[in-house]
Amino acid sequence: MQIIWNQEAAERLKNSHTVLELETFEVRGAPVTTYCVLSADQIPLEELLMLGNYTELHAGFVKAMKENDYKLCKDISEHLLGKFSGELDSFYEIILEKLKV
Numbered sequence: 001m002q003i004i005w006n007q008e009a010a011e012r013l014k015n016s017h018t019v020l021e022l023e024t025f026e027v028r029g030a031p032v033t034t035y036c037v038l039s040a041d042q043i044p045l046e047e048l049l050m051l052g053n054y055t056e057l058h059a060g061f062v063k064a065m066k067e068n069d070y071k072l073c074k075d076i077s078e079h080l081l082g083k084f085s086g087e088l089d090s091f092y093e094i095i096l097e098k099l100k101v
Contacts, residue, residue, distance in 0.1 A: 001087040002037040010035040070099040
């Protein structure tokens with residue numbers, strides 16, 4: 001998994017990679033969104049048919065995270081852990097830990 005900070009690059013990469021929004025941070029007074037970039041070889045063949053569904057679930061997780069909705073994040077994460085070859089598992093776990101406080 002690669003992490004990028006450039007929205008224009010994320011948009012360009014969507015044509016050839018799976019690009020998932022992660023967190024938005026404030027840098028020098030401006031919001032900067034991070035994205036996870038996964039290549040096709042990082043996604044197991046058996047997940048490809050469901051990739052659109054997992055991507056939508058991930059977007060729901062990020063939305064719930066922005067709304068500080070711990071319960072919804074927890075519920076969604078149960079369906080996402082292990083997906084995307086487990087590349088995002090630590091992200092989900094860290095966010096759940098942050099929201100739990």
